[in-house]
Amino acid sequence: MSKNSLEGIRSYPGPAGGWGALRAVAKAVRAEMGASTNTRALLSMNQPEGFDCPGCAWPDPKHTSSFEFCENGAKAVTWEATQKRVDPDFFARHPVSELWTWSDYALEEAGRLTHPLRYDPATDHFVPIEWEEAFERTGAVLRAIDDPNEVEFYTSGRASNEAAFLYQLFAREFGTNNFPDCSNMCHEATSVGLPKSIGVGKGTVTLEDFEETDAVFSFGHNPGTNHPRMLGVLREVSRRGVPIIAINPMRERGLERFQDPQAPVEMATLGATPISSAYHMVKVGGDLALVKGIIKALLAADAADVGAGGRGLIDRAFIQQHTTGFEALCADIEQVDWATICALSGLAQGVIESIAKVYWTAERAIICYGMGITQHRHGTQTVQQLANLLLLRGNFGRAGAGICPVRGHSNVQGDRTVGITEIPKEPFLARLDRAFGIISPRAHGHNAVEAIEAMRDGRSRAFIGLGGNLAVAISDPQTTFAAFRKLDLNVQIVTKLNRTCLLTAKESLILPCLGRTEIDVQASGLQAITVEDSMSVVHASRGMLQPVSDTLLSEPAIVAGLAKASLPTTVVAWDDLVTDYDRIRDKIEEVFPDFFDFNERVRVKGGFRLRVGASQRQWDTPDGLAHFLVADIPLGLEREGHPFLLTTIRSHDQYNTTIYGLNDRYRGITGRRDVIFLNGEDLNDLGLEHGDLVDVVAGDRILAGQTAVAHMISRGSVAAYYPEANCLVPLENHDRASGTPAYKSIPVMIRRAV
Template identity: 70%
Template sequence: MSEEPDVKGVEPYAGPAGGWGALRAVALAVKQQMGASADTRALLQMNQPDGFDCPGCAWPDPRHTSSFEFCENGAKAVTWEATVKRVDPGFFAAHSVSELWGWSDHALEDAGRLTEPMRYDAATDHYVAISWDEAFARIGAGLRALDHPDRAEFYCSGRASNEAAFLYQLFARAFGTNNFPDCSNMCHEATSVGLPQSIGVGKGTVTLEDFDLADAIFCIGHNPGTNHPRMLSTLSAAARRGVPIVVANPMRERGLERFKSPQHPTEMLSTHSTQLASAYHQPRVGGDAAMLTGMMKALFEADRVDVTGGGPGLLDRAFIAAHTQGLAALQAEVEATAWADIVAGSGLDEAAIRSMAETYWRAERVIICYGMGITQHANGTANVQQLANLLLLRGNMGKPGAGICPLRGHSNVQGDRTVGITEIPTEAFLARLDKAFGINSPRAHGHAAVEAMEAMREGRSKALIALGGNLAIAMPDPDVCFEAMRGLDLSVHILTKFNRSCLLPATESIVLPCLGRTELDVQAGGPQSVTVEDSMSMVHASAGKLKPASGGLKSEPAIVAGMAKATLESGIDWDWLVADYDRIRDGIEAVFPDFRDFNERIRVPGGFRLTVGASDRVWNTPSGKAQFLPHPLLPAEAQRKGLILTTLRSHDQYNTTIYGLDDRYRGIFGRRDILFANADDMAELGLMQGDKVDVMAGPGRVLPGLTLVAYDIARGSLGAYYPEANCLVPLDDHDRLSGTPSYKSIEVTLQKAA
């Protein structure tokens, strides 16, 4: 980062990821949220076999556990949930909705935990307390008043457990709709759509143990230091045994450069930190497809040279012959692409791309990890399939130490999809669901997130039930989304904390407070555990231990059951299911064969792994083989755009939840009104660090008054914080194959602020 001129709140950070900075941040979070009498035992119970799963990211737990299996941001998530602050009826009596609209998103959630069901009273512009019975009755009446079940949208956040998500989809399908917008639609839907076409499954193929066997690891378009910090321990172990870790990311991120583990006293007391990246390449924002095409082109060229010289070649021909289709079309497309177009599209020179390719082909076992820097583009599905193409060329699928590793966000976002939260259900799944529960599920495909918001905007959908999340803030085009949600007849938000989506009142708006992941869940059958699936398809139990924030809280499964009872005459005994979550798991097992012996297997420490066919070289594609899928690049002239902006999460943030205003590793403190830019680009535009600029992405799309900060980011690239920069993304700017919004490739111009 440039050190000139001085800008308030901009201080270069020289330390490694983790280290003493992480410990200080955890201590501060505990003090601010949990107070002097904090029950810090919660942190020691996180990610332990008899404890609760981290409410943050979906990075898997190691099979060997220790007293410390949490990271800085996981600790922040726990303190945020276990806070002593309360948002009770007195809070709402003191603050109108109009007043709260003027609060920041950070301040809204920092106010504390919800304690009672609340209903918006339009006459007073305040939320007022109501009983659970009244809340459920009003929700049931609102849903029954719709003239068709498809007028309702059932949104699901990735923090919902398997048990809650399964009951939720059962409720909605018994009601009569497949409208399931969910947070996957906004992050890894390109994975869920792209990988099944390539390898027959929309999940990663690796396990945590594969990282111990890999000969090379590629990290593309993700920032583990902030978004999945426990991954740093895995990368650190690989780096220490000499494994090349090749990074491709437009911005320099400390969490991909150096790491000091806060859980290793020897390292903490030394001046040593582990160097992570063996090579760090900075493609321009949106340059990944061109970079991957270049790597394959270099591989094909080197393979030809080796074969011509009498060698076996660099492609895994035996694997390709036995397990794949489509190589000829891919090779023809790649070889026809000019290096000039690859260089122009990627922002990397040819030598850098060839170097990456050489590291790839010299390794026998390669893992490619990627995040939303790959998926959140108009060509996100193509990006994912290009990663699969590259891995298939050398047989790096379905063997130990190799495979593809999509880095999921929320801790059960993958599990929710596994147990039925999908707008495009298969006939086989619906038939099993109908047989198990005696219902008649609808067969028409429903709405994903963008389609749901468009339906609300056009008045085709009139009710929203939101199981967690902050939908209005997570979506692009906030002005459109805000207006759409205000036009609903019914909105219901099931939350631990109040957020901005609750401030968009419908004709009837209800907020229902639920138990958090850390809290003891007691039903008629006694204390309960739930289950979650991590990003490597491991399913394990999670049991909260803390006293609930309020006696007025219900669990998510209990809330779903209460809404269903008030809405339906389905013949399903919802109370019986919720009394003992083993019964819900029996239902999951009846519908999804992969969950055989579900209750027995989750009682084994560490849980069990679901079947991932591609991990065993079983390709559940129509042909029974993995598919090479070519994607042409645009010619160089068409690729030359102006400045391209990507949205970013700060280090004091998880998805839409903002824990604080610091972004320590990027050297930003106490503010978020920042625009990261390349110093040479700034000079060309006659701008300098500290200048205030307006960011424009077309008529009416302006993010005003950001402060420029010179940063080590690729030429032609900019970075601004999410969700503030969502206003620059139109609702219809998304990947046409998956519906994933293009949060990370926004063409913009800059002008000095007035």
């Protein structure tokens, strides 16, 4: 069947960006903002005196242009600054039982929440409530809980540093380190894996490094959809003639060619810049095998060069001075055979050797990666193998080189930096206790998967969510939804209605907060918050739009209100902190030495970069050295009767669980999400055709009635949309080191729909 004969499925011939992106921005503005003066907010996004994009965490350049937003950033702003309202009249018209039948897209599309609400089980409606009563109802439940570890404090990465810092202070004074966080579902493998390798769980590069690099390796991410502003940087790298090696199971337009909306000649001539110089479709789940293969090829070529009288291809001086574990790595790589590497990666030995040659030819190299690396049972180990590859040639701590995990949420990294962690270290807790006169708990708390397990088993009784939509974001909705409904308390601090709000507990509250784009005025005057981007730069963000409702409170104010109601003997001056956010930042500085002169430095245009030890070849590990770490290649990811590995993907009209629309332009999908992407040859082998209806089966779990779409994807691999395909991932299918659900290596079988 022709791809163009299916409803909503067409080939997309254009580049990423370009006129398609501009049309999409215009459509989003018309649909959500209309003729509103709020449209001027787009010109203030990512500007020094404006607000930080509520979308991805890609950093801002030092010299900003007239507009520093991408298509998805514009969608994020129009989504937040919409003219649509979800007010008390809305909830009077729609009982929860009806709202539950709405799609996730329809729930958030309804508009911005305007009033605090509580669920009335007698009428099955959310009803308006005053803020003080909302705080008191929350506090009453929390005060009645004997064990603080029966409460889960969830955080979304869109929370500011100030809100996140107060939130962790609230939870620790309450008595728990239960901090399930959106990091647990995306880059936790980075946060857990890299500290053991290089002493820091963050990237080591800056934007300036891309100007000096000799090669970029892009593993497991799709910048055209998930962080489009990165394409401008990759465009400049490509135009310098620097090789960009794309390694991804699917062909993604943003890694192929890009038309820069800010390049008049490209736009006028309908031209485009090629992005990747080579594109290798690794098999889903095969990245660890591939990286070990690259290392194997590098070590073999190094030995041959030395044997021929050369100096070798690895940096022996760096390895001797700065690392440990090199011999163990060599022994591990020696025993891995090429047949295994090629079978599991899906790439031929010669192809892998060609990737290695680009790497050893480059004096300075950057490795970028996304959740295509981290969201596997072996995600932490793969991250560490990427670090091994960089260490072999000394590609840390010098210009144009390093590791670049590409984060999602705009402050997901900052939340972690200011204390949102279930595994806190003693020096941090000691400083926190001194700063506030509290006694923090020392026992490790729950991550996201552990929180759902505790809720399922009755070991957790209350949940407070600072943003996000955890019940939809996490794996195994079958288990998760039931676990939420067993709770005594479900509190959601959000800007829009989502499905997690509808999972009603004995007491359920929706507390609407200011958005990133909105003016925040406290007793001392206009406030700014701060965020940290994916390259460790902290900068200020100031909303400029009038709040959608006079009833809204800021996240810091809501956290303080909950804390005061829940901690009757609190020793923290909550009101004083919220009056002026500078006071919160003073306390952050007191607890975290890297934030020295916080208020002064954040007022400088562009903010400041936090210390990243590995960027200066300072390894914050117990022995002060970087570590080569070994890992076994995972065998048998496919199970008997489940010959394919499925990866979940985001559409182009989506950011995490937020669905802006039902299109996926670059993959040619319009007005639908009920599709699964397969290799055409795999379809033929199954006796299926493009356009057939199929069921995706993972054990006793089924994603039914999907339309099969022939696509450029590696053999043995399939892809379906997140979060719809989360039903295929059992809660226990996660990385044991980081707790990250294995959304991107799900063993499945494909059958004709029954």
